[in-house]
Amino acid sequence: MIIEAHELRKTFVVGRGRGKAREIEAVRGIDMEVERGEVFAVLGPNGAGKTTTVRMLATFTQPTAGQARVNGYDVVKEAGKVRASIGYVGQLGGVDEMTPAIENLMLAGRLAGMSKKQAKARAEELMAAFALTEIGNRPARTLSGGQKRRFAIAVGLVTAPPLIFLDEPTTGLDPQNRANLWEEVRKLRDQGTSVLLTTHYLDEADALCDRLVIVDHGKVVVEGTPEALKKEVAGDIVTVRLADGPAEGLEQARLLLTAEPYVREVVQEDELLRAYLDDGERGLPSVLRALDRDGLAIQSITLERATLDDVFLKHTGRSLRDAA
Amino acid sequence: MFKHATLILGYEVRGLLRNPIWPLFGIVQPVLYLVFFAPLLGSTVPGGSDSAVLAMLTPGMMLMIALFGSMFAGFSIMNDTRNGVLERLIVSQIWRPAIVLGRVLKDALALVIQAALIIAISMAMGLRVGALQALLMLALMAMTGLLAGSLSYGLAINIRDENAMSQIVQFMAMPLTLIAGLFLPVSLGPEWLQSVAKFNPLYYAVEAGRSLFRGDLGASTIPMAFALFTALCVLTVTWSVRSLRKLAG
Ligand SMILES: Nc1ncnc2c1ncn2[C@@H]1O[C@H](COP(=O)(O)OP(=O)(O)O)[C@@H](O)[C@H]1O
Ligand SMILES: [Mg+2]
Numbered sequence: 054m055i056i057e058a059h060e061l062r063k064t065f066v067v068g069r070g071r072g073k074a075r076e077i078e079a080v081r082g083i084d085m086e087v088e089r090g091e092v093f094a095v096l097g098p099n100g101a102g103k104t105t106t107v108r109m110l111a112t113f114t115q116p117t118a119g120q121a122r123v124n125g126y127d128v129v130k131e132a133g134k135v136r137a138s139i140g141y142v143g144q145l146g147g148v149d150e151m152t153p154a155i156e157n158l159m160l161a162g163r164l165a166g167m168s169k170k171q172a173k174a175r176a177e178e179l180m181a182a183f184a185l186t187e188i189g190n191r192p193a194r195t196l197s198g199g200q201k202r203r204f205a206i207a208v209g210l211v212t213a214p215p216l217i218f219l220d221e222p223t224t225g226l227d228p229q230n231r232a233n234l235w236e237e238v239r240k241l242r243d244q245g246t247s248v249l250l251t252t253h254y255l256d257e258a259d260a261l262c263d264r265l266v267i268v269d270h271g272k273v274v275v276e277g278t279p280e281a282l283k284k285e286v287a288g289d290i291v292t293v294r295l296a297d298g299p300a301e302g303l304e305q306a307r308l309l310l311t312a313e314p315y316v317r318e319v320v321q322e323d324e325l326l327r328a329y330l331d332d333g334e335r336g337l338p339s340v341l342r343a344l345d346r347d348g349l350a351i352q353s354i355t356l357e358r359a360t361l362d363d364v365f366l367k368h369t370g371r372s373l374r375d376a377a
Numbered sequence: 378m379f380k381h382a383t384l385i386l387g388y389e390v391r392g393l394l395r396n397p398i399w400p401l402f403g404i405v406q407p408v409l410y411l412v413f414f415a416p417l418l419g420s421t422v423p424g425g426s427d428s429a430v431l432a433m434l435t436p437g438m439m440l441m442i443a444l445f446g447s448m449f450a451g452f453s454i455m456n457d458t459r460n461g462v463l464e465r466l467i468v469s470q471i472w473r474p475a476i477v478l479g480r481v482l483k484d485a486l487a488l489v490i491q492a493a494l495i496i497a498i499s500m501a502m503g504l505r506v507g508a509l510q511a512l513l514m515l516a517l518m519a520m521t522g523l524l525a526g527s528l529s530y531g532l533a534i535n536i537r538d539e540n541a542m543s544q545i546v547q548f549m550a551m552p553l554t555l556i557a558g559l560f561l562p563v564s565l566g567p568e569w570l571q572s573v574a575k576f577n578p579l580y581y582a583v584e585a586g587r588s589l590f591r592g593d594l595g596a597s598t599i600p601m602a603f604a605l606f607t608a609l610c611v612l613t614v615t616w617s618v619r620s621l622r623k624l625a626g
Contacts, residue, residue: 108625136469145459147462148460148461149457150460160385163384164470165470209465
């Protein structure tokens with residue numbers, strides 16, 4: 054186990070000394086276990102407590118309560134050993150804008166105890182791996198968003214740590230750069246590095262991770278592999294919009310579909326009904342027939358595979374897209 | 378441990394060398410004072426010779442750069458609190474005090490170079506001062522820079538707001554310089570001013586500097602200033618290093 058966290062909590066006190074101190078429960082008891090060599094995602098909307106969780110695991114923030122061990126070391130009592138075991142790429146990037154990439158890479162190596170020569174060799178190796186060689190001598194502020202992000206990750210990898218934290222690694226990147234970064238994360242896994250990444254993109258967690266936790270309001274909502282989580286919700290989802298909107302029709306349709314044996318669950322979301330089915334291709338004609346039988350006119354109907362958003366919706370009652 | 382401070386120092390100095398123009402601006406003002414203000418002081422200084430006037434004014438001007446060069450140093454770390462650079466360093470294997478020490482040492486180094494230029498210019502204008510005295514003065518000035526610099530970094534890490542920071546720095550710098558007798562010895566002023574000055578660390582540095590430049594190596598003001606500044610530096614560096622914890626909330 055590279056990460057074991059138990060009942061991890063963080064309560065921030067803000068506005069202290071100005072009379073009206075206010076407590077913010079950023080993380081309210083998180084448990085998680087990450088296997089060695091695994092790509093593990095923490096998925097959740099903005100403000101869910103992802104960054105705070107990662108910061109506690111990386112020894113930046115002290116937990117208010119709970120325990121965590123990283124690479125076998127306690128994050129509070131053995132913070133030094135934890136730091137020697139991790140690479141940390143924060144949400145803010147941590148790129149010194151005024152300085153060339155190579156300077157940052159060299160400094161990171163030297164601080165970890167490398168000689169000048171070793172640090173230089175490692176910096177060059179990483180710049181080659183991340184396609185930064187050509188631009189390694191330019192001040193970071195002149196680099197593009199994607200280049201900066203690659204450079205931040207390279208700095209986190211200087212010590213070849215067994216575990217790297219990537220906090221929202223693709224936020225703000227265009228699709229091309231996101232795809233490139235996903236490739237880099239897959240390469241890391243192939244090399245045996247454990248990765249803990251946070252994201253508020255469903256497709257990212259789905260595409261990249263072996264296992265994930267979904268967090269909301271500082272708590273783990275559900276944990277598992279993407280496949281298992283989606284399967285648990287349903288195989289497919291049929292979304293129905295009725296032609297003449299009024300609420301009674303929608304309610305009638307909901308009761309009707311709920312009563313159908315092949316429908317697992319029906320959830321109403323604004324003007325839409327979402328019916329969870331194990332086998333959508335076979336179920337769809339029956340859904341159409343059932344609605345027709347009761348004289349409910351359909352405006353549109355769609356069939357989709359379940360996504361992690363459906364998992365999130367099922368467990369929190371909100372769509373991740375709205376929550377974010 | 379200290380190796381980490383020298384690594385940060387090296388990193389910062391290379392940064393400075395990529396942009397070596399700005400520190401030169403810092404010495405323009407004191408040089409203007411030496412050129413245009415010193416001649417006005419002839420009648421106020423016993424003896425009144427060029428050398429005596431310069432011996433009185435030069436230490437004050439050096440300490441002025443030390444103060445103003447360092448009080449604003451904190452602004453440079455403010456960005457690093459926001460762009461995650463400090464966050465990254467804090468969870469690296471660095472010896473934490475090196476984060477602050479490396480920076481204040483860089484600032485002190487820049488100060489010493491500026492001050493050496495001031496001494497050279499002052500000597501060209503007629504100042505006569507021994508090598509040992511000049512070196513001691515540079516050391517004292519470096520310590521003033523260390524004190525003001527670590528104070529400034531600590532403030533920046535705690536406040537993290539450029540506007541508030543510049544208000545506070547202005548608020549502190551003005552009385553500190555006025556009540557230290559940077560331009561004219563406080564001893565020329567009334568009793569009450571002399572009493573107030575005793576609460577200003579900078580006053581002791583200026584007095585020690587004048588003793589040095591008068592060639593009075595035995596003056597008690599000198600060990601007094603060094604002891605005071607060592608103690609205060611330990612306090613401010615410790616404080617600013619501890620403040621790094623606040624970044625985590
Ligand atoms: N240093 C801090 N001081 C006070 N509140 C904080 C601090 N960091 C985070 N928070 C609050 O904690 C909650 C969780 O934030 P965060 O962990 O950044 O969430 P996420 O990374 O999932 O967007 C938010 O309400 C945020 O405002
Ligand atoms: Mg975050």
